[in-house]
Amino acid sequence: MINPAPASALLHIPTFHDVQTARERISGVAHRTPVLTSRTANARTGAALFFKAEPLQRAGAFKFRGAYNAIAALDTLSRKNGVVAFSSGNHAQALAYAAGLQGVAATVVMPRDAPEIKVSATRGYGARIVFYDRYTEDRVEISERLAREQGAALIPPYDHPDVIAGQGTAALELIEEVGEIDLLVVPLGGGGLLAGSALSARALSPTCTIVGVEPEAGNDGQQSLQKGEVVKIPVPKSIADGALVTHVGDHNFAILKNTVDDIVTVTDAQLVETMRFFAERMKMIVEPTGCLAAAAVLHGAIACSGKRVGILLSGGNIDLKTFSALLDGR
Incomplete structure (x- = not known):
């Protein structure tokens, strides 16, 4: 969803x-x-x-506060289908970590120039990463498409x-x-x-x-x-x-x-x-x-x-x- x-x-x-x-x-x-x-x-x-x-x-x-709360508020079906997020780093890490703690699969859309420490941490917490170019591509469009394909809940970093x-x-x-x-x-x-x-x-x-x-x-x-x-x-x-x-x-x-x-x-x-x-x-x-x-x-x-x-x-x-x-x- x-x-x-x-x-x-x-x-x-x-x-x-x-x-x-x-x-x-x-x-x-x-x-x-x-x-x-x-x-x-x-x-x-x-x-x-x-x-x-x-x-x-x-x-x-x-970011861990909001990511954990948003996942915890999901209904059972949404949690089963996983979550999708877009982030330059901190929300990505937080969502990946919070999802793992709650047994929920996570996909994160990150810019190719995101700091390597944030990319590594996001991977380390178990999320699948999809990269994009922040200057030529629309991260929201990419994330919405992935969420539709997976039937997942989209949890944006702030909105x-x-x-x-x-x-x-x-x-x-x-x-x-x-x-x-x-x-x-x-x-x-x-x-x-x-x-x-x-x-x-x-x-x-x-x-x-x-x-x-x-x-x-x-x-x-x-x-x-x-x-x-x-x-x-x-x-x-x-x-x-x-x-x-x-x-x-x-x-x-x-x-x-x-x-x-x-x-x-x-x-x-x-x-x-x-x-x-x-x-x-x-x-x-x-x-x-x-x-x-x-x-x-x-x-x-x-x-x-x-x-x-x-x-x-x-x-x-x-x-x-x-x-x-x-x-x-x-």
Whole structure:
């Protein structure tokens, strides 16, 4: 059974109740990742920063939450026929891992230039990989065809209510642990993490400001929020490979337009400096996409002095050769 995003009028928009249901489904399976602090970061910004460390999540990123929840929500027939997904890496790994844990076959459509560490991990978790060219081929068309041929459920990386609800559990845990916050800063690619986080933040810390962060080269979300409708752009080029999308999802934007206060951008150079900060000061590897929110705070793109700030570090899946080359400026 294929489950593409329906027409706008028919969208099923998840609520905080769905996030709570997702938390029950993933409880005992997904890690409750730690919330970390840094005196150096606090001194640099004049704020109290709380970093939700999703690089320490299963499969190395927050994506495991949404993937596991979406598969767990499937009916028996859909689970029997397997699942299909498209992803540049983190959703691919997460879906493959989550499917294997639940005894469900998985096929993942990945770009040929996806990081090798993510391709290897996806294969290692048991998924079948179908490659495509992100600049000349349509991954959605390919995935929908495969889903039809297999009778499988299509679980996209962000434009899906159960994926959004699962991603929202990260912010739920963050706010439960540290209490109400003044500002929540979240990486933005397709919008699953930001939309889910917004549902949790509006329920648990309703007065907080919510800001999404994109790579400067791919500010489709920023343009969309300013225009009030989904804006599509050419495939961007940035080291933040997990955020290289052409537009935010329909389900996601339906939430973002009513809950998110602002969307800002950061440069690749700022992402590299932030990667270096986490490695040197907090002894943690965070991939470029995972650094988006922190980079905006640490480089002053968002005013946060005197505030309690929740920051989602979305993932840590980067091979050491690439990590070293970026830090060395190669």
